Amino acid sequence: MSDTQVNPLTELSEAMAEAVAKAGAATVLVDARRRMPASGIGYASDLILTADHVIERDEDIKIVLPDGSEVRAQVAGRDPGTDLALLRLERAATAVAQSAAQEARVGQLVLALGRPTPEGIQASLGMVSAIGGPVRTGRGGLIERYLRTDTIPYPGFSGGPLVDTAGYVVGVNTSGLARGASLTIPVALAWQVADTLAQHGHVRRGYLGLRSQPVEISEAGQRALGRQQATGLLVVGVENKSPAVEGGLIVGDILVGVAGQPVADHDELLSRLTGDIVGKPTPVQVLRGGQPQTLTVTVGER
Amino acid sequence: MIGANDVLKFSSLLAEEMAALVRRVQSSLVVVRGRRYGAGAGIIWDSDGLILTNNHVVGRQTPFVLLGDDREFEARLVARDPEIDLALLQIPAQDLPAASIADSNHLKVGELVFALGHPWGQRGYVTRGVVSALSQAQTSGKRGRIPIIRTDAPLAPGNSGGPLVNAAGAVIGINTLIVGGDQGVAIPSYLASEFVASSGFAKHFVKEREPAEAII
Numbered sequence: 001m002s003d004t005q006v007n008p009l010t011e012l013s014e015a016m017a018e019a020v021a022k023a024g025a026a027t028v029l030v031d032a033r034r035r036m037p038a039s040g041i042g043y044a045s046d047l048i049l050t051a052d053h054v055i056e057r058d059e060d061i062k063i064v065l066p067d068g069s070e071v072r073a074q075v076a077g078r079d080p081g082t083d084l085a086l087l088r089l090e091r092a093a094t095a096v097a098q099s100a101a102q103e104a105r106v107g108q109l110v111l112a113l114g115r116p117t118p119e120g121i122q123a124s125l126g127m128v129s130a131i132g133g134p135v136r137t138g139r140g141g142l143i144e145r146y147l148r149t150d151t152i153p154y155p156g157f158s159g160g161p162l163v164d165t166a167g168y169v170v171g172v173n174t175s176g177l178a179r180g181a182s183l184t185i186p187v188a189l190a191w192q193v194a195d196t197l198a199q200h201g202h203v204r205r206g207y208l209g210l211r212s213q214p215v216e217i218s219e220a221g222q223r224a225l226g227r228q229q230a231t232g233l234l235v236v237g238v239e240n241k242s243p244a245v246e247g248g249l250i251v252g253d254i255l256v257g258v259a260g261q262p263v264a265d266h267d268e269l270l271s272r273l274t275g276d277i278v279g280k281p282t283p284v285q286v287l288r289g290g291q292p293q294t295l296t297v298t299v300g301e302r
Numbered sequence: 303m304i305g306a307n308d309v310l311k312f313s314s315l316l317a318e319e320m321a322a323l324v325r326r327v328q329s330s331l332v333v334v335r336g337r338r339y340g341a342g343a344g345i346i347w348d349s350d351g352l353i354l355t356n357n358h359v360v361g362r363q364t365p366f367v368l369l370g371d372d373r374e375f376e377a378r379l380v381a382r383d384p385e386i387d388l389a390l391l392q393i394p395a396q397d398l399p400a401a402s403i404a405d406s407n408h409l410k411v412g413e414l415v416f417a418l419g420h421p422w423g424q425r426g427y428v429t430r431g432v433v434s435a436l437s438q439a440q441t442s443g444k445r446g447r448i449p450i451i452r453t454d455a456p457l458a459p460g461n462s463g464g465p466l467v468n469a470a471g472a473v474i475g476i477n478t479l480i481v482g483g484d485q486g487v488a489i490p491s492y493l494a495s496e497f498v499a500s501s502g503f504a505k506h507f508v509k510e511r512e513p514a515e516a517i518i
């Protein structure tokens with residue numbers, strides 16, 4: 001290697017240290033449980049995004065910033081379904097993390113960051129090992145996509161960021177979703193949940209009040225629908241006075257779409273029933289006697 | 303714009319550089335066999351036969367040192383400090399490939415590191431990671447608290463006394479404690495330098511050595 005060429009190894013090392021410094025400036029200590037503190041991410045100058053399961057008390061929540069100063073915080077919103085929580089600082093005090101523009105890719109080098117002690121930022125290097133999902137979590141939550149990495153989830157890393165080698169956030173790490181195994185919630189979903197929590201304090205999850213099971217749709221049924229859709233949800237029960245009943249759904253209907261989007265299984269139905277749809281009259285498409293019909297159902301809130 | 307070819311060229315240079323670094327560091331890596339304990343690792347501190355390793359690797363009696371070229375020597379224990387778990391050995395050999403020593407005072411979390419040693423007896427094994435944390439540990443001796451380097455490079459028994467090197471191949475620490483298999487602790491190289499200097503056996507005390515240039 002000639003003198004004019006850079007050493008790619010030292011360049012990479014320097015870049016990773018820079019990435020840690022940059023993202024570490026927006027990574028804070030979250031002290032809201034009895035055992036060791038966890039980590040959090042500056043989402044706005046007065047908002048910290050962290051893992052829901054590390055918030056064990058509503059009062060006396062303490063944030064320690066990278067410079068060692070302490071700021072009190074209150075819960076602005078929690079979403080156990082995605083294990084995310086948003087904390088509001090008593091004053092605008094944190095640096096704000098920048099999210100990666102591109103979705104994470106399998107094989108991409110990443111760093112998991114955490115600040116469980118006031119001693120300084122901590123990091124572990126690895127790569128995106130797999131991208132999985134959708135996966136259902138407790139309390140009606142559904143995560144459309146999650147990342148697995150081979151970084152080491154050190155104690156107190158929950159709520160901290162997974163960043164790329166330029167220091168941009170690609171996800172939020174948590175060990176609270178998969179029985180202690182570490183998962184990473186992709187930044188697009190995490191930011192979306194944080195935005196909802198900042199506005200409403202919780203993530204709205206819809207409720208129809210029906211029991212269903214996936215069934216195949218016959219070729220004739222698919223022709224009648226005018227699209228290729230192999231499965232739908234056969235309604236096998238409806239609850240009294242539920243949104244489903246009010247909207248005219250009956251046992252024997254095959255639910256095939258919600259709000260103009262096809263619904264082929266339970267996971268798709270759950271993911272369609274979140275957010276702005278809740279509380280609003282929504283078109284629900286069914287096959288009844290082999291013929292498509294569109295009913296209007298006002299989606300309830302769970 | 304950086305094209306796909308540039309990226310691939312960069313990654314192949316990166317791979318070559320990594321392999322060259324490991325070869326370089328391996329030449330300064332030794333096996334230290336205590337008589338009562340299993341084998342550990344050590345580094346050639348200077349070309350006249352000073353070997354640095356962990357105190358707990360050496361044990362109570364005269365250890366043996368096996369060089370990369372398979373020559374084996376009975377070593378003389380010249381200094382030890384159980385508090386920071388370091389020991390200095392002398393072997394009767396000349397013109398040895400000494401390790402280059404980095405200044406660990408300028409370490410940053412996230413820096414790329416490689417750990418070399420002989421985990422489970424596998425000679426010259428290399429693992430990679432980063433500086434995970436710069437923290438402190440309580441000692442049982444007069445120092446009280448000492449700075450330590452935590453790394454996520456996987457370590458196992460047999461890594462003890464081996465080098466933790468930076469992306470330039472210079473030693474930043476001596477791998478010392480293995481916590482739960484996935485969290486290693488290294489004694490920073492400047493503590494090692496101080497230890498060697500205070501032993502009075504080093505011919506020259508070099509506080510900061512420039513890392514050797516990579517030649518491919």
